Amino acid sequence: MRYKILSVDDSKTVRIIIKKAFKNYDCEILEAANVVEGLAIANKEPPDVILLDVTMPVMDGVEMLTKLKSDPNLKAIPVVMLTAEGGKDNVLKIAKIGVRDYIVKPFKEDVLVQKVGRIIDLKPITDAPAKNKSIFDPAKLLVVEDKPAILAQIQDGLKHTPWQVHGVATTGEAIDYCGANAVDLIMISLSLPEDAAFTLFRVLRTSLKTKYTPIFGLVVKTDNAAQQQAQQVGFTGIATKPLDLPDLEAKIARAMNLDTSERYFRVDGDLFVMRLPETCTPSVIAEVGNYLRGKVSDAVDSGIGRAVFDLHEVKRLDMQLIKLLLTAMQTCREVALQYTLVGSGPVVAECRGYEDTRGWQFHETIEEARQSFGKTAAPAA
Amino acid sequence: MPAIKDIPDAVFEETITRAVKEVFSTMLSQPARYVPLDHPEPESLELEHPHVVGTVGFIGAINGLIYLYMDVAFAQKCAANLLGISEEELAELGDEAVNDAIGELTNMTVGTFKNQLSDRGFPCRLTIPSILRGSRFRIEPISSATRRIYRFDIAGSGITADLLMQPGE
Numbered sequence: 182m183r184y185k186i187l188s189v190d191d192s193k194t195v196r197i198i199i200k201k202a203f204k205n206y207d208c209e210i211l212e213a214a215n216v217v218e219g220l221a222i223a224n225k226e227p228p229d230v231i232l233l234d235v236t237m238p239v240m241d242g243v244e245m246l247t248k249l250k251s252d253p254n255l256k257a258i259p260v261v262m263l264t265a266e267g268g269k270d271n272v273l274k275i276a277k278i279g280v281r282d283y284i285v286k287p288f289k290e291d292v293l294v295q296k297v298g299r300i301i302d303l304k305p306i307t308d309a310p311a312k313n314k315s316i317f318d319p320a321k322l323l324v325v326e327d328k329p330a331i332l333a334q335i336q337d338g339l340k341h342t343p344w345q346v347h348g349v350a351t352t353g354e355a356i357d358y359c360g361a362n363a364v365d366l367i368m369i370s371l372s373l374p375e376d377a378a379f380t381l382f383r384v385l386r387t388s389l390k391t392k393y394t395p396i397f398g399l400v401v402k403t404d405n406a407a408q409q410q411a412q413q414v415g416f417t418g419i420a421t422k423p424l425d426l427p428d429l430e431a432k433i434a435r436a437m438n439l440d441t442s443e444r445y446f447r448v449d450g451d452l453f454v455m456r457l458p459e460t461c462t463p464s465v466i467a468e469v470g471n472y473l474r475g476k477v478s479d480a481v482d483s484g485i486g487r488a489v490f491d492l493h494e495v496k497r498l499d500m501q502l503i504k505l506l507l508t509a510m511q512t513c514r515e516v517a518l519q520y521t522l523v524g525s526g527p528v529v530a531e532c533r534g535y536e537d538t539r540g541w542q543f544h545e546t547i548e549e550a551r552q553s554f555g556k557t558a559a560p561a562a
Numbered sequence: 563m564p565a566i567k568d569i570p571d572a573v574f575e576e577t578i579t580r581a582v583k584e585v586f587s588t589m590l591s592q593p594a595r596y597v598p599l600d601h602p603e604p605e606s607l608e609l610e611h612p613h614v615v616g617t618v619g620f621i622g623a624i625n626g627l628i629y630l631y632m633d634v635a636f637a638q639k640c641a642a643n644l645l646g647i648s649e650e651e652l653a654e655l656g657d658e659a660v661n662d663a664i665g666e667l668t669n670m671t672v673g674t675f676k677n678q679l680s681d682r683g684f685p686c687r688l689t690i691p692s693i694l695r696g697s698r699f700r701i702e703p704i705s706s707a708t709r710r711i712y713r714f715d716i717a718g719s720g721i722t723a724d725l726l727m728q729p730g731e
Contacts, residue, residue: 191690193659194644194666201646236669236688265673265688268680285677286670287588 184208184301187228189219189245190263191237195286199232199263202290206303216240220248223255229301232293235264235275246278259300263288298389305389316434316441319343320365325355325381326399327373331422335368338426344433352381359391365437367391368420371400371407382414395436399424431464442472449489452551453480453518455509456491461502470505474512481516488513488520489550492543495524498531503538521550566624566708566727573682574710578628578723581674582714585667590643597713597720607631607700607711607722614660615694616668620676622686626727628672629694629701630664636719637664657695665691671723686730701726 186208188199196212203210211228213219215237223231231249235242242264249255259281266272267285276283282296297303314320322344326332332348339346347362349355352373358364367385369378378398385391395418398411402421411419417436420429434441445468447454453476458465480488490509495502513520524532524543532538544550579596586594614637619627632640641663642652652659669691676686703709703726710725 192662192666192669194641194663197645236690238690265669265677267673267677268685270680270685271687286673287585289588 184230184303185211185226185228186297186301187211187213187219187222187231188263189213189216189231189237189242190234191215192234195234195263198290199293202293203297203303205305206294207306208301208303216242216245216248219245223249223258227255227258229258230281230297231258231260232263232297233260235262235266235271243275243278246275246280250279261296261300263293295389298392299387303389314437314439315443316439317343317443318439319345320437320439321362322346322433323355323358323362323364323367324348324399325352325368325373325378326350326370328370331370331399331424334424334426335429338424339430339433342430352377352384355381356384359385359388359394364391364394366395366397366433368397368399371398371404371411379410379414382411382416386415395433397432397436427460427462428464431468441468442476445469446472446476448480448483448485449547450551451485451487452547453477453485453488454491454547455488457495457502459494459496461495461499461505463501466501466505470508473505473509477509477512477516477518481518486517486519487551487554488518489547490520490522491547492522492524492528493545495528498528498535498538503535507537519554521553523547523550566729571710574725575712577678578671578675578710578712578725579714580678581671582712582721582723584674585670586716589667589670590640592643592716594721595715597715599711599713607724609697609699612695612697613637614664616664616691617694618665618668618672618691619689620672620679620686621689621730622680623684623730624679624686624727625730626676626686626725628668628675628726629722629724630668630671631722631724632664632719634660634695636716636721639719640664640667661693661695665693 186203188196188210190196191214200210211222213222217240233242233245242262246260249258249260261282261284262275262280263284263286265286272283281300284293284296294303324332324335324346326348327350336346347358349358369381371378382396385394385396396416397418397420398416399420399422400407408419418432420432445456457469490506510520522541522543523546529543532541544553583594586592612634613631614634616630617627637660638649638652641660642649644663644667645652645659669688673688676688680686701724707726707728712723714721
C-alpha cells in the first residue's frame with residue numbers, strides 16, 4: 182500500500198523540502214498551497230497524514246484543522262503541524278483542537294520523516310527485485326556490550342568476514358551510531374544495567390532507520406528469563422555466551438538474508454565446483470543441501486556439463502555428509518551432469534570403510550579431475 | 563508585562579542571534595557568527611549591491627517587523643542549498659524560487675525570535691512573509707518604533723537583521 186501525505190503550506194520551498202525528505206520512502210506527496218486546496222484534496226483522495234502550516238493567507242492552518250476535526254469523513258486523518266508558530270500558548274491552543282504531532286520550523290528532514298514514520302509504516306524504496314546480498318559483501322554490525330572481552334571475542338571471531346564490527350558500551354552511543362550509519366545487524370548484551378537492552382530495543386524499533394534491522398540479544402546460556410523476555414519483545418535471535426562464533430556467523434548470515442552459496446558453489450571455467458569446508462557441521466550440510474538443486478540447474482542452464490565435488494579440505498566423513506554427497510550425485514545424474522570427486526588422504530581412506538562410498542574414485546586436484554572427464558563418462562559413478 | 567524599553571539590549575541580541583544560528587545551521591548546515599557593529603544604532607542601512615530582503619512581522623504583545631538583508635549572490639546560494647538543487651537549476655526556476663526560499667528562511671528566523679519573546683511573556687503571532695529586491699532603497703522606521711540592527715557572518719557572507727518594534731495590545 183502506498184501511503185499519501187498531504188502537505189498544506191503556502192511556501193513552495195517548504196513543499197519542495199518535504200518532497201525531498203520523503204523521496205527515498207514509498208509514499209506519495211500531495212501538495213496544496215492553501216487551505217481551500219488542502220480541503221479539496223483531502224475530500225477527493227483522503228491522505229494518511231496531513232502536514233499543516235499555521236500562518237497562511239486568507240484561511241490559516243488553525244481554521245483548516247478545525248474544519249478537518251468537525252468533518253466526520255476527515256476527522257480521523259492524523260495531522261502534524263509543521264509551523265514556525267511555536268510559542269507555548271499557540272502550541273497548547275492548537276493541541277487542544279487535536280493534532281498528532283507538532284514540529285516547529287526550522288526542522289531537520291530526518292526528524293520530519295521520523296515523526297511521520299511513527300504514524301504510518303514508511304518503508305524505504307528498494308530497487309526490486311534486488312539481488313540478495315552475498316556473504317562476501319561488506320556489512321556493518323553494531324555490538325552493544327559493556328564487557329570489552331566479549332566485544333573483542335566477536336571482532337576476532339568474525340575478522341575473516343568482510344563485516345565491520347563496531348562496538349559501543351552504552352545505549353546512548355548505540356543510538357548515536359545508528360543515527361549516523363546504516364547498520365545491517367545489531368547485537369545487544371541483555372545484561373546491560375537496568376534493563377537497558379530492552380529500552381534500547383524499543384527505541385531502535387521506533388526509528389525508521391532501524392525498524393527492520395535484525396537485532397540479536399547476547400545472553401549467558403543459563404539466563405533463561407532474559408532469553409524468554411527477548412523472544413517475547415521480538416528480538417530477531419539470541420546468541421548465548423560462551424559464544425560459538427561459527428554458529429553466530431551462520432545466524433548473522435541468515436538474519437541478514439545473505440546468499441551464502443558462493444562459499445560452496447562456483448563455476449571454474451567449464452566446471453561446476455561444489456567445495457565443502459573443513460568442518461561440515463549439520464548447519465553447513467543443511468545450507469549446502471538447500472542450495473544444491475538450484476545451483477546444479479543454474480550450471481546446466483548456463484551450458485556446463487561437468488561437476489566436481491571438492492572435498493580436499495574435509496577432515497572427516499560422517500553419515501550426514503555421505504547422504505549429502507549421494508544426493509548431489511543423484512541430482513547430477515537427473516540432469517545428465519557428469520561428476521567426479523577431489524579429496525585428500527584421510528577422507529579417501531574413510532570412504533573405503535563404507536559400503537555406499539567404497540567405489541568412489543578421487544582425484545588429488547581440480548585440474549586432475551578436469552583432465553579425467555576426457556577419459557570416462559562419469560568417473561566417480 | 564515589561565515595556566519594550568525595559569527589555570535590555572542583550573536580550574534582543576541573544577534572541578535574534580539564537581534564531582539566526584538555529585535556522586541557518588538546521589536548514590542549511592551553515593554556522594552563523596554574530597558580528598558586533600561599530601555603531602550599534604545606525605540611522606539606516608546603506609546598500610552597495612543588489613540585495614534580497616525578506617521581511618516577516620509579528621503582532622501581539624509586541625508589534626514588529628524583522629528584515630533580513632542579504633546580497634543576491636548569497637540569497638541564491640541559500641535558496642539552492644535549501645531546495646537541494648544546483649545554482650544552475652535554481653537559475654532556471656528564476657527569482658520567484660529565490661524569493662520564496664528567502665521568505666521561508668525569514669519566516670523561520672522571525673518565528674524562532676518571536677517564539678522566544680512569547681515564552682518570555684510577550685505572546686505574538688506571525689504575519690506572512692514578503693520580499694524586497696533592489697539596491698537603491700532604505701527602510702526608515704517611524705519615530706515611535708524601537709530599532710535594533712545586528713549583523714552575522716555566514717560562511718564569509720554577511721546578513722543583516724533589522725528589527726523594528728513597538729508596544730502592541
